[in-house]
Amino acid sequence: MSVYIGPAIEAAGLNKTFGDVKAVDDLTFSVERGTITGFLGPNGAGKTTTLRMLLGLVAPDGGSATIGGRRYVDLPEPGKVVGAALEATGFHPARSGLSHLRVYCTVSGYPLARADEVLDDVGLGPAKRRAVGGYSLGMRQRLALAAALLGDPEVLILDEPANGLDPEGIVWMRRFLRRYADSGRTVLVSSHVLTEMQQLVDQVVILRRGRLVRQGSLAELSSGPPWALVKTPEVERLLAALGEGVADLRVERLAPDALRIELAAAHIGRVAVDARVELHELTPGRDDLEQAFFELTTEHESEREPA
Amino acid sequence: MTSLIAGEFRKLFTTRLWLWLLVGAMGLTALYTSLLIGFSEDPDTMTAPLHSPEGQRTLFAVASGGANTLVAVLAAIGITGEFRHKTATATFLATPRRGQVVAAKLATYALVGAAYGVACLFVVTAIAMPWLATKGIEVGLLDNGLPGTYAGVIADVAIFGLLGVGLGALLRNQVATVVGLLVYRFVAEPILTGIPALDSWTTYLPGSASAALTQVSLTTQEYLRAWEGGLVLAGYGLLFAGAGALFSMRRDIT
Ligand SMILES: Nc1ncnc2c1ncn2[C@@H]1O[C@H](COP(=O)(O)OP(=O)(O)O)[C@@H](O)[C@H]1O
Ligand SMILES: [Mg+2]
Numbered sequence: 001m002s003v004y005i006g007p008a009i010e011a012a013g014l015n016k017t018f019g020d021v022k023a024v025d026d027l028t029f030s031v032e033r034g035t036i037t038g039f040l041g042p043n044g045a046g047k048t049t050t051l052r053m054l055l056g057l058v059a060p061d062g063g064s065a066t067i068g069g070r071r072y073v074d075l076p077e078p079g080k081v082v083g084a085a086l087e088a089t090g091f092h093p094a095r096s097g098l099s100h101l102r103v104y105c106t107v108s109g110y111p112l113a114r115a116d117e118v119l120d121d122v123g124l125g126p127a128k129r130r131a132v133g134g135y136s137l138g139m140r141q142r143l144a145l146a147a148a149l150l151g152d153p154e155v156l157i158l159d160e161p162a163n164g165l166d167p168e169g170i171v172w173m174r175r176f177l178r179r180y181a182d183s184g185r186t187v188l189v190s191s192h193v194l195t196e197m198q199q200l201v202d203q204v205v206i207l208r209r210g211r212l213v214r215q216g217s218l219a220e221l222s223s224g225p226p227w228a229l230v231k232t233p234e235v236e237r238l239l240a241a242l243g244e245g246v247a248d249l250r251v252e253r254l255a256p257d258a259l260r261i262e263l264a265a266a267h268i269g270r271v272a273v274d275a276r277v278e279l280h281e282l283t284p285g286r287d288d289l290e291q292a293f294f295e296l297t298t299e300h301e302s303e304r305e306p307a
Numbered sequence: 308m309t310s311l312i313a314g315e316f317r318k319l320f321t322t323r324l325w326l327w328l329l330v331g332a333m334g335l336t337a338l339y340t341s342l343l344i345g346f347s348e349d350p351d352t353m354t355a356p357l358h359s360p361e362g363q364r365t366l367f368a369v370a371s372g373g374a375n376t377l378v379a380v381l382a383a384i385g386i387t388g389e390f391r392h393k394t395a396t397a398t399f400l401a402t403p404r405r406g407q408v409v410a411a412k413l414a415t416y417a418l419v420g421a422a423y424g425v426a427c428l429f430v431v432t433a434i435a436m437p438w439l440a441t442k443g444i445e446v447g448l449l450d451n452g453l454p455g456t457y458a459g460v461i462a463d464v465a466i467f468g469l470l471g472v473g474l475g476a477l478l479r480n481q482v483a484t485v486v487g488l489l490v491y492r493f494v495a496e497p498i499l500t501g502i503p504a505l506d507s508w509t510t511y512l513p514g515s516a517s518a519a520l521t522q523v524s525l526t527t528q529e530y531l532r533a534w535e536g537g538l539v540l541a542g543y544g545l546l547f548a549g550a551g552a553l554f555s556m557r558r559d560i561t
Contacts (some may be wrong), residue, residue: 048561052559052561055400056403057396057400057560058561059557072403075403078400078401079400079401084400089396090392090393090394090395090397091394092318092321092322092388092392092394094323096321102317103317103318104401106310106314106317107310107313107314107401109310
């Protein structure tokens with residue numbers, strides 16, 4: 001058996017048209033193993049369609065999509081390679097969450113007890129014997145995630161998993177995915193809300209109107225120079241340490257002990273430790289990122305299709 | 308494939324529909340049995356007298372009429388429900404080769420149909436034996452060609468399971484499939500088979516093929532031979548299922 005060492009997920013030249021809507025337009029991107037990649041774009045950008053093409057549910061008009069180097073339909077045991085929770089995945093309302101998962105345990109040859117395990121993992125243990133018809137949207141999201149976990153897959157593909165979750169649920173989901181990726185596995189997670197994702201993802205793939213607008217690390221995404229908010233009782237010592245070797249350090253003094261410094265937070269932190277400067281707060285700048293996302297995904301006048 | 312079939316049975320038994328439709332099929336069989344025995348001495352009756360072998364075969368064959376349409380409905384709901392409730396996504400993620408899902412459902416609902424057929428034969432037996440005894444008619448359950456009738460009934464109801472899966476695979480829409488099945492069986496087909504001029508081709512309709520399979524005639528229509536009827540009926544089911552697997556099941560799941 002040969003070992004596949006390429007990217008976890010690869011899409012090459014994917015195209016899909018529904019009627020006269022070009023949902024996905026010559027889309028090429030890849031997802032590296034061990035990363036959490038955010039698949040971002042406004043509603044209607046083509047995220048769900050792309051994920052469904054990756055999973056063999058929607059046939060592309062052109063291009064190819066592979067997971068671990070193979071098309072989804074060619075995976076002998078797909079559930080062990082990739083688990084997916086997609087938007088608009090349904091459940092029979094009269095079936096319990098446990099029964100739903102047991103069906104797929106039976107089909108895929110997993111022990112039935114696996115259904116109980118994943119339900120506990122997502123915190124649905126107490127509700128598992130209730131009919132899904134009575135589940136809240138957040139509970140359905142958890143059940144969909146549980147289904148994705150059944151085969152203990154290497155890759156997770158999640159479509160807008162934060163939809164319908166309350167703030168606590170979102171925090172829970174982020175922690176869950178972080179732990180999952182920290183064990184060396186890969187997560188591709190879509191969202192139309194950058195703020196849900198920016199504390200979570202390492203990499204981003206940004207889509208607008210079916211086209212790729214940016215792929216790269218989260219840091220590369222922000223258009224302006226990086227900056228950070230710093231609180232320290234030793235302002236002068238910090239600036240002295242940071243100023244060494246920097247031609248023009250841009251600093252804005254917000255309060256006697258608070259600064260906005262145009263440097264990456266990680267760099268400031270490292271320098272502060274080396275110089276033994278006490279820090280009370282160190283926050284990486286965020287608004288540039290949101291601004292960048294907004295600009296990347298907002299329609300420009302010149303691009304609008306003629307009426 | 309056995310794990311896929313086991314999964315289909317798990318889907319079936321984790322909701323209650325199979326039970327309601329089984330009760331319905333047994334009730335319908337009880338009704339047909341009672342009507343047939345109750346009117347057996349009516350001078351206008353078209354059935355052979357119940358002490359004759361032919362009459363007894365006709366009596367046991369009502370089990371197929373009680374069960375077959377409801378099994379087709381159960382099977383149709385089983386496959387179209389995947390689209391109605393959007394469980395098709397989970398199902399095709401677990402089994403990306405969609406033809407295998409159709410094949411597993413065909414096998415499952417054929418087995419379910421056979422079981423419904425057996426249950427409805429028990430209903431006929433339970434009603435007919437004591438009732439006919441009061442009329443001085445002893446029914447030998449292994450005599451008068453009755454075993455052949457049992458086989459015909461079981462095969463017939465099993466094949467209606469194939470028909471329901473096949474039609475559902477082709478149409479995908481639950482309401483259209485179920486309404487189509489019921490309207491066809493209870494309205495369109497009786498009208499068509501009631502027109503003697505059309506007999507030469509209406510013998511190939513599913514209902515007539517079904518009657519041929521159980522070798523029971525309540526009309527003056529000429530039927531195919533039993534095995535021919537079985538083949539014609541299974542042909543419809545497999546044709547629909549094949550066309551469904553080739554065309555409509557391949558469509559995008561969005
Ligand atoms: N089954 C479908 N039929 C017609 N249009 C569709 C279908 N699915 C998606 N679309 C269209 O394709 C575009 C992309 O949709 P989608 O992939 O759902 O975007 P996203 O998930 O990013 O919100 C939208 O314009 C949507 O209306
Ligand atoms: Mg979407």
